[in-house]
Amino acid sequence: MNLRESSKHFDERNSRAASSRPNSCVRTCGEALVTLLEAYGVEYVFGIPGVHTVELYRGLARSSIRHVTPRHEQGAGFMADGYARVTGKPGVCFVITGPGMTNIATAMAQAYADSIPMLVISSVNARGHLGNGDGRLHELTSQREVFSGLAAFSHTLLDADDLPQVLARAFAVFESARPRPVHIEIPLDVIVSPANAIKAVPAARAAKPTAHPAALASAVDLLADARRPLILAGGGAVHAAVELRELAERLQAPVALTTNAKGLLPRGAPLLIGSTQSLSPTRAMIREADVVLAVGTELGETDYDVLFDGGFAIAGQLIRVDIDAQQLMRNVQPDVAIVGDARETLSALSTRLHERPVRPASPDWSAARVTAVRDAVFAESDAAMRSQKRLIDTIVSALPDAIIAGDSTSPVYAGNFLHDAPAPRSWFNSSTGYGTLGYGLPAAIGAKLAARERPVVCLIGDGGFQFTLPELASAVEARVPVIVLLWTNFGYGEIRKYMDQRDISPVGVDIYTPDFMALARGFGCEAATVDDPQSLDAQLRRAVSREIPTVIEVREADWFARVPS
Structure with a gap:
């Protein structure tokens, strides 16, 4: 019989608290979690209930959150990913200890690679049993360490009173940093511990980082004098379509988009090269650019060298904009590095360029050239x-x-x-x-x-x-x-x-x-x-x-x- 489906197999030795029904007058940590998620605007939870997670479900039925049951935890993660890509909000999963977590690992890794916000809340064995290697139900030597590499952070909640703070950290990642999965594991005895003092009030939202004025000034100097400017935009700019299009039109800069950035310029836009940075006609145009602005993109292999030939190169001066300071220095090092939110940075660049003369683009650097590149790609x-x-x-x-x-x-x-x-x-x-x-x-x-x-x-x-x-x-x-x-x-x-x-x-x-x-x-x-x-x-x-x-x-x-x- 499946251990997740039969409470007979529940290891009562995990803790007396975990195996007993809490007093109806006491709100548990699991119930407080649901009310906090509601306060943060969570609409759906994806998960498969198991004997190690049933206490997370105690308050779910009377909440506004809708539960969706996949047929495998990997499916839960991918559902959360698809929800997040459309809304920009984190997809949320409830996952059992051990096999549930190893099942969802692939979905977490895909979301991590593509910078997708995902909140994975799992159970874990009781605090007194962590790391003992006793062979308890669903036991991993260190579940948190296994999944820390697939998340912005992985945290073990050792005290119910810390729940609001840990959730606040998670939503700060989703809303103000590079969005990636966050894993919070709650020991079985903590899930059922009293949490009446926890208030269902979300933390103050942290603002996204703002570009430094000196870095903006350096970027503006390069862009204003460029004769052949070009923009590379990635998924980190997916919320900045209006600002990207305004800047591209101001500079008359052709734009190449990664797969996750498709749609930032609409079909038929004269400056839209497409998503063909791995193909020779587009690569040739990128090499001819004297200034390249790369915004919200890793400049990574699966968008710029999907044919694995090592042929992608930037010959001109490079300005990089990213919310992640470390990413600015990976793959291709920039001449100007700007740490900041894509929308705010693009808007600031447009404003500053509006206030000073901008050198006209070279006559051979036009919508007609973009059309020629697109035609060459299609011909190939x-x-x-x-x-x-x-x-x-x-x-x-x-x-x-x-x-x-x-x-x-x-x-x-x-x-x-x-x-x-x-x-x-x-x-x-x-x-x-x-x-x-x-x-x-x-x-x-x-x-x-x-x-x-x-x-x-x-x-x-x-x-x-x-x-x-x-x-x-x-x-x-x-x-x-x-x-x-x-x-x-x-x-x-x-x-x-x-x-x-x-x-x-x-x-x-x-x-x-x-x-x-x-x-x-x-x-x-x-x-x-x-x-x-x-x-x-x-x-x-x-x-x-x-x-x-x-x-x-x-x-x-x-x-x-x-x-x-």
Whole structure:
């Protein structure tokens, strides 16, 4: 019998307090936690109750917070991630000691790599048993140490009275620093300890860091005199679309966006290069820039060197803006380093440039040059990428306001290069940063909970889909009508190609593929198969009006046969 499902297996020796029902007149630490989360504006908690976390649920039913039960803790983390990417607010998870935490580790790592706010609250064995190695239920030698590398910080709550302070620290990370997961573990005896003195009042919000005037002045001097300015924007600027566009237009600076920054300039914007920093036409333009402003971007491999050829370089002077001072010195060192919030810094730069003459951009540095670069990128793309772009274009045509949450799969890779999102927070996936599989479906569920009024499409391959396929049941149960667009190539197609390119006989990539249509219907979803843009358009328009999830399967070979480019 599953230990998480049967209280008979609860180790009563953890503490008498943990195994007894608290007096009804006493508010426990677990109940105080729920009321504090409400005060911070938390709407959803994702988690699977277990014997080590039931006391966290004591006050949940009478709160305004809605609980969503995934079928695996990894799904809980990915749901929280998708919710956070759409709202900018932390996704919150309740997770059991030990296996629950190791299950959610991959989701935490993806969120850490992509700077996504996530609050993971777990149980841990009673204080007197920590680190003893007695072989107690769900015991890790040091759970906090295991997960400290996947979080901005990992904290063991040893006293219930410290709960408000620790939560305040967590929300300071989410709102005023580089957002990343925070892990708070609560020993079993602390969860049930009295907490009547804790007030349900959130801490004062800390302001985001403001750029130093001297650093701003140095940046303005460089930008005002630039003849070929260029902007590289990343996910750290996702909340600064208005300010980024104003500065780009003031400087007439072309803009390249990372995957997580797509939509900061809208489709069709004359200065939008796209997200092709790993491709030769865009790299050549970046090398020609005399001043590059990099804002909210790591300048990391999965956005700037996804082909792993080491060919990305900045030849001109570099200004970096980041909320994380250490990140300013990683990958490419700047000539001017500005620690500050992207929105406030871009606004300050625009204001200062408005107050002084700005040298006109070089005649060859114009919207026409951007168009030439985009045309060259498209000309270099192969037939498969162009065909997959038609797939994404069909989604956007049928559902203009759609959020597309992707997995690590071939059409997503094509979209990362060739798709321009209509708005920020409308295109995200797990192919950047940590690069996991199975992300797309639970992340789409979280995204739909965050934006009920918008269509949400999960774009996922058949290999990745099998990682988290049971989350279809979670979506049906929670009444979350996501649309799953399933790209089927009967295995791990991208890895198969990678092995072929290296003259390695493919092993382990041609996996058994189940009947996804039967499975989808068995889970209570609608299901359909399509093989061309017209039938896909029709199915998408039907799906968006339903109140249950829809799985639409597209078989790669059939799509390529009907949509060659």
